[in-house]
Amino acid sequence: MTKLSVNINKFATLRNSRGGNNPDVVKAAVDAQLFGADGVTVHPRPDERHIRYADVYAIKSIITTEFNIEGNSQEQKFVDLVLDVKPTQVTLVPDALDQITSNHGWDTIRHKEYLVEIVSVFQKAGIRVSLFVDPVIAMVEGAADTGTDRIELYTEAYAHGYPADKEKAIAPYHQAALRARELGLGLNAGHDLDLHNLHYFSRNIPHLDEVSIGHALICDALYLGYENTIQLYKRQLQPTP
Numbered sequence: 001m002t003k004l005s006v007n008i009n010k011f012a013t014l015r016n017s018r019g020g021n022n023p024d025v026v027k028a029a030v031d032a033q034l035f036g037a038d039g040v041t042v043h044p045r046p047d048e049r050h051i052r053y054a055d056v057y058a059i060k061s062i063i064t065t066e067f068n069i070e071g072n073s074q075e076q077k078f079v080d081l082v083l084d085v086k087p088t089q090v091t092l093v094p095d096a097l098d099q100i101t102s103n104h105g106w107d108t109i110r111h112k113e114y115l116v117e118i119v120s121v122f123q124k125a126g127i128r129v130s131l132f133v134d135p136v137i138a139m140v141e142g143a144a145d146t147g148t149d150r151i152e153l154y155t156e157a158y159a160h161g162y163p164a165d166k167e168k169a170i171a172p173y174h175q176a177a178l179r180a181r182e183l184g185l186g187l188n189a190g191h192d193l194d195l196h197n198l199h200y201f202s203r204n205i206p207h208l209d210e211v212s213i214g215h216a217l218i219c220d221a222l223y224l225g226y227e228n229t230i231q232l233y234k235r236q237l238q239p240t241p
Ligand SMILES: CC(=O)[C@@H](O)[C@H](O)COP(=O)(O)O
Pocket: 009, 010, 043, 045, 070, 093, 100, 101, 102, 132, 190, 191, 214
């Protein structure tokens, strides 16, 4: 079965908005595992606007499932962090420094020389490597040439196209998945997957090893717990008999 890795960046966004330690990001990682997630994903960005480097060390110390760290290896600080923490998997994402969120995959042909080198740096340290790529056959083939263990298909275009025409939206992902399999690559996927589009994606993408989901999952967790939480607060305001 496809594994679900829960991306807990948004817990850190909320915590950082007030200072202090509420919500507790390490507890969010512990509880994700307790509640059935197959792994935990974090994406420490250079400005530490959500996950801080210190969080990554703290989470590593409690993780019992898979730990996936995403980020841009063109930042030496990120490479040093990953080599020090030694997660199960590193997902290399070609983000610019000031990017709001990830918005494209690697050009695996143009950056082949660099990727071959950096993939082997992590693999020599015993860390599985996944490259974030768009669902384009040439990019999947280019990824295979780097020696990476897996690719992660960037699913924003699928999520965006799903409501209007889900068959059209899934088609390039299906082709990319088949090519990845032929080339012996493991397959991950992520970005904007949610409760509406996930089932169709998982049913139609063969040999999908793992999805990492954060934004929508945390939004759903807030809303699905909303009514209960309001009632709990109301109860605190009831006069004592
Ligand atoms: C690589 C990817 O698609 C996710 O990591 C996404 O970029 C989440 O990062 P943010 O939580 O910073 O938006």
